[in-house]
Amino acid sequence: MSLTPAGKGLRTQLFHLIFESDTPAAKTFDIALIIAILISVAALLLDSVEAYHARFGTVFRYIEWGFTLLFTVELAIRIYCLERPWLYLKSFYGIVDLMAIVPAWLVLVVPGAQSLVLIRILRVLRIFRILRLMEFVGEGRLLLDALKRSLRQIFLFFFSILMVVTLFAALMYAIESPEAGFTSIPISIYWAIVSMTTVGYGDIVPVTPLGKAITVILMLIGYSIIAVPTGVFSAQVIRSIRQDRYSDEACPGCGYDRHEKQALYCLRCGTWLDEYSEDPRKHESSTENDQDT
Amino acid sequence: MSLTPAGKGLRTQLFHLIFESDTPAAKTFDIALIIAILISVAALLLDSVEAYHARFGTVFRYIEWGFTLLFTVELAIRIYCLERPWLYLKSFYGIVDLMAIVPAWLVLVVPGAQSLVLIRILRVLRIFRILRLMEFVGEGRLLLDALKRSLRQIFLFFFSILMVVTLFAALMYAIESPEAGFTSIPISIYWAIVSMTTVGYGDIVPVTPLGKAITVILMLIGYSIIAVPTGVFSAQVIRSIRQDRYSDEACPGCGYDRHEKQALYCLRCGTWLDEYSEDPRKHESSTENDQDT
Amino acid sequence: MSLTPAGKGLRTQLFHLIFESDTPAAKTFDIALIIAILISVAALLLDSVEAYHARFGTVFRYIEWGFTLLFTVELAIRIYCLERPWLYLKSFYGIVDLMAIVPAWLVLVVPGAQSLVLIRILRVLRIFRILRLMEFVGEGRLLLDALKRSLRQIFLFFFSILMVVTLFAALMYAIESPEAGFTSIPISIYWAIVSMTTVGYGDIVPVTPLGKAITVILMLIGYSIIAVPTGVFSAQVIRSIRQDRYSDEACPGCGYDRHEKQALYCLRCGTWLDEYSEDPRKHESSTENDQDT
Amino acid sequence: MSLTPAGKGLRTQLFHLIFESDTPAAKTFDIALIIAILISVAALLLDSVEAYHARFGTVFRYIEWGFTLLFTVELAIRIYCLERPWLYLKSFYGIVDLMAIVPAWLVLVVPGAQSLVLIRILRVLRIFRILRLMEFVGEGRLLLDALKRSLRQIFLFFFSILMVVTLFAALMYAIESPEAGFTSIPISIYWAIVSMTTVGYGDIVPVTPLGKAITVILMLIGYSIIAVPTGVFSAQVIRSIRQDRYSDEACPGCGYDRHEKQALYCLRCGTWLDEYSEDPRKHESSTENDQDT
Structure with missing residues (x-):
């Protein structure tokens, strides 16, 4: 990210504490944040x-306000220690x-008395705090990779x-x-989606014989x-895994191009594969006879 | 398609506008058509x-008739600008x-008063307009390919x-x-299909112990x-993707065209496949040759 | 099968008609049988x-007896034209x-008045006639192959x-x-199987909070x-398909052992693969120089 | 296991009988134990x-106490014949x-009259005896292998x-x-888990149009x-099976032991892998050599 901290000193230190997770302090901060989100x-x-x-209403209200203040302060610090807060x-x-x-x-x-429903929704929206945990999930890059490649076909499917x-319907x-x-x-x-996804609540159900016959087809x-x-997804995951294993480069000796990444010699003709270093065998054989690939 | 337009001039222009989608005008026409279908x-x-x-009944009736006229005119133009309209x-x-x-x-x-059910079905059948969108979905060739190859096994399955x-039952x-x-x-x-497809509406449910035992087996x-x-389908998709692994080029010797990309010699006639380099065998055998490879 | 017909003449002819399906008459017999089973x-x-x-009860009874007689006669003929009927x-x-x-x-x-339930079951058991259609499904060998290899793991799973x-529970x-x-x-x-298989009838449902929490785990x-x-099954199908494509035999020239079945020359070293016939190239090259490959 | 028996004689014999299953007596013991667990x-x-x-209550109580004594004696013997019982x-x-x-x-x-619920749970917990069967399931190593490798991604998924x-929600x-x-x-x-896992009991169901629209998204x-x-799991099973494709033998040059079975040269050090034939390079380079392969 290009959100590097502005000056040195406190801001830089805060930046490392909050935005990174490679020092013990930063790790402690992360874990504390996760716990705070979960409790909230x-x-x-x-x-x-x-x-x-009814019993703990006021306790919950205190907890709620405590965490709201905490998250507000935290966001303020995040903004403070960034060069370009808007980007964040x-x-x-x-x-x-x-x-x-x-x-x-x-x-x-918002004046609560006027629209209770709005208040209710607003209060519930605070649950979106849980999405903050996503930051800690990490990569899952392999899955995203496979998902991205199957995206078009999944869209077609939907x-x-x-x-x-x-x-x-x-x-x-x-x-x-x-x-x-x-x-x-x-x-x-x-109803059709309830049936086709095999959820089948049973709140709406066909009653005529013809309706039941059509339902049978839909369910199948x-x-x-x-x-x-x-x-589609299985195939893409398999491909993602496989591409992780094989190198893209072909053997300069025979052109074989499905070597595993750690391969140093071609499995087909024994040619030295790494073009940036020298074949250790070369040295050995040059003492007696000259090069043998 | 062999539905090429008849003469030059207006008909040809309309043909390109309606049946193709490679000019800006044709693309605009496509998008307008998609929007019309969706609104309708x-x-x-x-x-x-x-x-x-109850509230917007007349508005819906006007919209309905507007689009019916629009689609009728569009179909008339389609027929007009084709050489063999029946084929289309x-x-x-x-x-x-x-x-x-x-x-x-x-x-x-159809006189509506006589059979309301028929009218109801007829009105609902207009929903088939949505299928016109399929024209814009495009290929999904990989999926169809995999589907076609698993067809026999899927039929067996059903x-x-x-x-x-x-x-x-x-x-x-x-x-x-x-x-x-x-x-x-x-x-x-x-009931058995509702249970076996794991839909499970719950409108019909076994009550006797023996019935429940049999249901358990059916559900498992x-x-x-x-x-x-x-x-089966996963395997076929993987196979479809893998065929990407095969080279498109045919053997200059025998015309066989399903070589793996890394193949050096034709698997059918042994001809050297890479036209940009020389067959190592040629050199060796013409000079003196003892065993190669 | 070792159920070959006994003598020549009528019995042999009947055997070919009923047990085989490579003559036009035998195929007609098969189709007639399928239709009879489906109608029955x-x-x-x-x-x-x-x-x-209520309306067609007697018609159904006549149809029933007609087909029962038909299938009885057919079985009698089957037994008649076999050498060892018991084996069949x-x-x-x-x-x-x-x-x-x-x-x-x-x-x-069985005297019907005494046990109506038994009669009911007996009448329903006639539905097993539908299994006779399995004879015409054919192989599906690939699926059975994959199924057989995943059997142990599927048993473990159950x-x-x-x-x-x-x-x-x-x-x-x-x-x-x-x-x-x-x-x-x-x-x-x-109930647990209804929930775990995601059928979810809803006839039995947890009501206590703890019960719902446990149900959530079970459903997940x-x-x-x-x-x-x-x-497991996907992997086995993929393996079955792949083994169908690759030959088991290794190249005598370089030992490469994943040739497609139709390969005549090794894709790696160009060696002639078929040990039972001669390389056509050999002949050509022998005119000028001797063997290559 | 490091639970080897202490001395010779009876303890060693009991150890072989109970903890192993390679003698006829030990196999008989295993089968008897399985039957006892299943009956219990x-x-x-x-x-x-x-x-x-109501009818067989006392019989069940006798069976229950019989098996409890049996399993207690068995555990006592197990402990007796082990060197370090605590480890077990x-x-x-x-x-x-x-x-x-x-x-x-x-x-x-526990005095039963006081807490019937506790008793009820305690009695039900005896069902955990069924887990003892796991000992006889054996390996399923392939599945566990694939499961272990997909664990991280399955956790992310949950x-x-x-x-x-x-x-x-x-x-x-x-x-x-x-x-x-x-x-x-x-x-x-x-409710959301009931819907998302496609169980769909139908005990709680959306009634408002907006609620139904959101439910549709959740179900899809x-x-x-x-x-x-x-x-993910399919891919891992396929990978587990494919590792069968790798040769078990280590390279005589460098000890690398994950070569594909068809590999001729070590992919790490280029050593000729087939100990039963000679490296073609050796011959060529020792005689005269210009380029090989």
Whole structure:
């Protein structure tokens, strides 16, 4: 990142503490932050339970405000020790940092009595703090690599599913009566996705024989079509793993180009593969006879 | 396609505009068509919701007729600028084009008062317009390739599933009472597919201990048998990707064209494949040669 | 099979007609048999529907008896034209043939008034006729091959599932009250399998918070553990396909042993691979210089 | 294991009988133990069914005490014939052995009238005896190997699922009313996992249009994200199988031991690998040599 700290001294030290994780202090900071996020999220979860809210409501409110202040101070320090704070605030983790504190402050600003639903949503949005943990997940580069390469096919897959689902939903809307729950095509689409993804809540269920026959087809499609993204993704993961193992460079002797990365000699003709250093054998053989690749 | 336009002038220009997508004008036409289809489908979906139908019913009717006229005119132009319109109308996209407008016109012709169900189905069939989007999805050739090669095994898979399902359905029909919902074998088949595909609506559920034991077996079969199409399809996708490993160039000696990229000699006739360098055998054998390789 | 026909003449001709499928007459016989099985099964299915049984009950009974006689005569002919009929009757298809007719005859013999349930099961068992279709499915050898090689691991998988399921079922039986449906450990096992296979009927559902927490773990295990048989089977299918493509024999020239089956020359050193015939190049080169390769 | 028996004589003989399985006597002991475990577990399962408990309660109690004594004696012998019994008791199988008998004895010690729930759990814990069967499952090394290598990615997968699930649960808690069952965020998390794993009990179901729309997204994520662990695991199983492709023999030159079976030269030091034939390079270079290969 080009977010390197501005001056030396305190700012640089804070930068290393907060943005890096290679010193013992920075590691301690990371772990403390993870624990803070987890406690803050746990408090949110438990506060939503009526019984706990009644008994520990004020405790939860104190915890909530403590962590909101903590995360606010932390963000302030992050901004302080960066050369170009805007670049950070516009980045993914910057937005997540903001989402972790803004809803809590908005609750204060927005007059609560007027719109309880808005307050409720704002309070719940604080859960997005959990996304801050993503920073610590690390790479998973192999998965992302495979995902990126299957992206186009996965998009095609979802698009096909939506077309199939819309057609089946419209058919079922025409066949089944509103009493069975098929009151509109959008509701039928909801039902079709519930059925095709094999979730099957059972809140809407076909009742006519024809509707059941069509449902059977939809379920069989949903059951077997899952093989498509799985197959594509499996293939891409296998490819990602394999490419990790094989070098791209071909043997200068025979052109064979699927050597494992650690190979020093061609497995087919024994040619020395590393063009930047010399074949140790060369030296040995030059004493008696001259070069033998 | 052999649907090339008839004369020069307007027809040819329209042909390029509608059937191709390599000029800016043609691309604009494509995007406009996609938006028209999406709006038309969205109007259909929303019109099926009672509340929206009551309030915006007439608006939806105007939108509907507008797009029906638009698609009709578009199809007329398509037919006009083609040399052999029948060939197009009999093709997949021709049929989809017809299905996008014919139901709307039929609603006018068929006296609505007589069969409301028919009208309802006709109106819903207009949803098939969504299939017109398939034209823009493009190839997905890799997937189709893998699908085609696994077709026979997927058919075998479905056939086996239907046999297993029929047997379990008949057993459950004999064991469970009609009160539990197992009123006939076809209904039991519906239940068996709901269970085996792991959808599990819960509208029909075994009640006797023996019925539950048999259900357990059916569910375990359904749960694990999904590995079969997934495995087959994965293997085929991997194979499709791997064929990238094969060189496209044909052997100058015998024309065989599925050599692995690293092949030096044709696997069929032994001809030296690399046209940019010389066969080492040639040199050796012409000078003196003893054993090479 | 060692079931070759006894004498010449009629028996041999019948044998070729019934047991083989390489003459036009034999193929016609096969197709007629398939249609007969399908109609007979369809009649069984429809007869189980109350409404159809009331209206077409006698028709179904005639169809039933017609096909029972037909299949009985067919089995008699099969036995007649075989040298060792017992070997056939003890084979898989022989047992299926018997199961297709024995229940129908038993209905006559067993006094129906005494045990209606037995009659019901006997009538339903006639559905096993559908298994006779398996004879026409053919090989699917690749799938069976892969299945056979993953068998041990699939058994391990099922055994592990059953252990996990039993432990979770016992826990839930202790935690949840009988009112929630967890009336015994066997019922809890039924619930655990319904949950783990992601079927989720919803007939038995956890109600206590602790029960829900344990259910969440069980569902996540079930959701992700499916990767195990799928992964194993995928790997085996890929291996089956690959082994189909590569020859087992190594090049006599350089020892490379992963040639595709149709390879005539080694892709690495150009050596002639087929030891039973002569390299066509040899002849050509012998005119000027002697052997290369 | 370093649990070798102490002295000769009886203890050594018992050790071979109980801890090994290569003599006929030891095999008989193993099979007897498996049968004992299965009967004991079956008795536990059936005893939990009200009807059986009423009729055969005392029989089950005798069976229970019989097996508890048997397993206690067996454990005593195991401890007796080991040099360092503590090492065994602290191992996985030692703990399982203890768990198989301790709950039964605790039932005696703990006064039952006071805490029926505790008794109930203790009695159910005896089911852990089933884990003793794991000792006989054997290796499954290939699976464990693949599992171990995908562990990190599977953990990442579960962590991502839990984040997604928490976010969706919080959203649904804000959108849906408590009447629909979304009474708290933890309950919503239970619902979200039920939906995402495609279990879909149907005990809690979205009722608002917005809630249904969000559910649709969650279900599609759950439906397709299963491809990730499956893909990763498939790839790892394939890799495990492929390692069969590598030769076991180490290079005589440098000791490197992961050569592909077809390798002729060591990929690390270029040494000729096949000890039964001579390196073609040797010959060429010793005679005259210009370029080889």
